[in-house]
Amino acid sequence: MTATSPRTGTTSTRGPAAPTAAAQVALRPLGLGEATIGGGFWAGRQDANAAAIPLGRRRLEDAGNLRNLRIAAGREEGDAIGPIFADSDVYKWLEAVAWEYARRPAEELLAMQREVTAVVADAQAADGYLNSVVQVRHADERYTDLPWSHEHYCAGHLIQAAVAQVRCTGDTALLDVAVKVADHLADTFGEDRRHDVDGHPVIEMALVELHRETGDPRHLELARYFVEARGHGLISAYGHDPTYFSDRVPVREATTVEGHAVRAVYLTAGAADVAAERGDTALLDALARQFDHMLATKTYITGGLGARWDREAFGDPYELPTDRAYAETCAAIGGVQWAWRMLLATGDARYADAIERMLFNGFLAGVSLSGSEYFYVNPLQHRSDAHADGDRSPAHGRRGWFDCACCPPNVMRTLSGLEGYLATRDDGGVQLHQYAPGTVTAGATTLTVETEYPWDGLVRVRVDAADAPFALSLRVPAWAAGATLDGAPVGPGYARVQVAAGDVVELRLPMExxxxxxxxxxxxxxxxxxxxxxxxxxxxxxxxxxxxxxxxxxxxxxxxxxxxxxxxxxxxxxxxxxxxxxxxxxxxxxxxxxxxxxxxxxx
Structure with a gap:
């Protein structure tokens, strides 16, 4: 599936993170449609997720999220219900719809997208501001409680949904809304304007991606500002401890992640985007140190992130309880997003290894085999006679929705856009990072991948077309001692081989x-x-x-x-x-x- 953006005039199937030509990255991601999953393990999970997306629309209606937007749009009357960040769940769901349309176009998806997008557009204020709960409950209280209002957070998810929508369908309706939101933020916040940050990062990633779509340098500059402004205790002015909000230590000076786990990894993912687009090697080096420390001391064997139920937070180094592990599903998703951006920037296989661990374990445990029920919290131990003492307790089993429903639509958008994490290219060739049966197309090069991974360790790659020999790099996970490529031993990292049209290579990963x-x-x-x-x-x-x-x-x-x-x-x-x-x-x-x-x- 390809779509032409009327705003940019480019043909694109780009995925969630698409660095510009000027970005200093080692690898370039292949878009959705260029790397496809044609069967096997992940195709089954994607199919179950696709069936759950219309159900997600009904649950957003039942929970009041869509009604809030209709009230703000003047289509209905009443009071807003739900959390102040209720709009964000709608936007994550819209993003899932877009990626799913790119994967498997359907008129039902387009109809849902257009219906909800129209409501969102009608809800937007004349100056670009948009947050239905604030507009309905506190019309004159914009940005008065940024630590908890999630106004930038909601804007970030709106922007991400808009970028996905234009890339996958060519429809600019939501992008027009997103640009107005971003311009409003740029007029309001910055070094020479209001000096402040939102309590929940994600706007940083979103603004960089909007810059990548529109080319507007103001959006990249605002993302840079939000990254650099955090870590100076601005949250303290509201009477809050800055640790929880990743506002205690500047990103450039931090040596680890701390505080609320999802906030922390969303921030570092956005910072990695800023570093790539600005060629900021010092910032990238700081992020690499933080990632390494997180993996070594604050990550569960499942790839789960966040040791404490108290404030959904990272704990101290090596504080990793099993039965009280929080390991929020959204944190695993944020971890994948950060690792992917570090992989693009550096080409280092350890980030692809981390993505694999997080996807197959910490993330995937968060959704049922049916695709329609979810865990918010992912412990590594569930005791006999455990009592379900809250909405998010795993003792309930997976649930169809939550009062704080951040995880279900986050799962939906991740599975719908999963092909975006499979493969990359560089000037020398093609790199395969995650293994699934399907096809990979990079320019004149076409590959077919055959595998029953993760059950079987054989990965067979056939070069169906290539206009010249090129380097094919296959990731050898750190756990795969004794791996071979075409019978020759290969160590962890990337096994690199020169191939041409008609060649077949076989990677064997031991499954002891x-x-x-x-x-x-x-x-x-x-x-x-x-x-x-x-x-x-x-x-x-x-x-x-x-x-x-x-x-x-x-x-x-x-x-x-x-x-x-x-x-x-x-x-x-x-x-x-x-x-x-x-x-x-x-x-x-x-x-x-x-x-x-x-x-x-x-x-």
Missing amino acids: VRTTTAHPRVDAVRGCVAVERGPLVYAAEQADHDTPVDDLRLDPAAPRAGAHRPDLLGGVTVVTAGELTLVPYYAWANRGAAPMRVWIPTT
């Missing part, structure tokens, strides 16, 4: 079951091991054991094996380790919210 021990400073799992196979983390679930899961022990010397079960949980490879039977962590709680654990004490 392995056990992992945590860093000794992670007190919560000392004396325990986790079981992994390929990119998947495994869990013991009560449905597969007579002994209470709370009492299970694993003998590290016991034989381990994997066997595919097409009849179980939509088709999974089950791992046996001694007396234990383990299933992929992402699939837990699809047979009820029964006891589960990832880290298992050893005998």
Whole structure:
């Protein structure tokens, strides 16, 4: 699917992050339609997600999000309901609709997009301001409580939806709204205007992407301003602790991430965009240090981010409890967005490894196999007789929606746009970062990828067309000891081979079951091991054991094996380790919210 943007006059299938020609990046992403998923594991998840998108529209109606916009537009009367950031859920859903249309065009998707876009446009104030809840409840109180009002946050998600819409359909209706919003923000905030930041980052990523779509330098400059303004304690003026809002340490000086996990990784993802477009190597180096520290000390084995239920936050280094892990689904999504931008900027395989871990585990656990129910919180242990003490408690099992419904439409937009994370190109060739059966097209080069990943480690790539020999780079994950490319051993990173039309190459990634021990400073799992196979983390679930899961022990010397079960949980490879039977962590709680654990004490 390609679409021509009437505003820019370019033909594009660009995905969520599309650096300009002037951006200093090592790799250029392939767009949706250039990298496709034609079957296998991820296609099944995308199909389930596609079926859930119309349901998402109904849930936004039932929850009042759409009604708020209609009231602000003067189409209905009444009071706004729901959280002050209710509009953002509508915008994430609109973004999902756009990417899904690019993946599989359907008139139903266009009709929903146009209907909701028209309401959003009608709700916009004459000067470009748009936040339905503020407009209905507090018409004269714009930006009076930026730490909590989420006004820039809602604007950011609106802009991201608008960019997706024009890239995927060519329709500029929402982009026109987004440009007015961005221009209003540029007229209001900045070094020589109001010096302030929103409590929840995302506007930074959005403004850079709007600049990439429109070419307006004001949008990039405002993104730069918001990145540089944070970290100087502006939030303190409102009487709040700046740590939670990533406002304690300037981004350039920070050595790790802290505070609210989603806020933190959205900010760093936006900062990575700014660094790429401005060629700011010092900023990029600072972000690399923060990412490395996060992976080493503040990331769960599932790729989950955020150790504390209290304020949905990162904890201290190595503070990674299992049963009280928050690991919000949105944080995993933000982690993928940050890692992807770092991968584009540097070409370093460790970022693609992080994306794989987050996608297959920390993110995917957040949505049911049916595609229509969600976890907000993703613990690594669920105890027997756990009590559901809140709307977001995993003891409920996955739920169709939440009072704070940030995660469901975030999942929708991520799965709909997943092809955008598969492959890149550079001047020398093509790089494959994530493996799924399908096709890859980069200029005159066309590849077919055949694989049953993540169940099988064979990845076969056929060069169907190429006008000259080129370098094909295939990612070898850090876990894949003993990997081979066309029979020759290859180490972790990227296996690079020169190919031409008609060539076929085979990457083999060993799929032995392995056990992992945590860093000794992670007190919560000392004396325990986790079981992994390929990119998947495994869990013991009560449905597969007579002994209470709370009492299970694993003998590290016991034989381990994997066997595919097409009849179980939509088709999974089950791992046996001694007396234990383990299933992929992402699939837990699809047979009820029964006891589960990832880290298992050893005998």
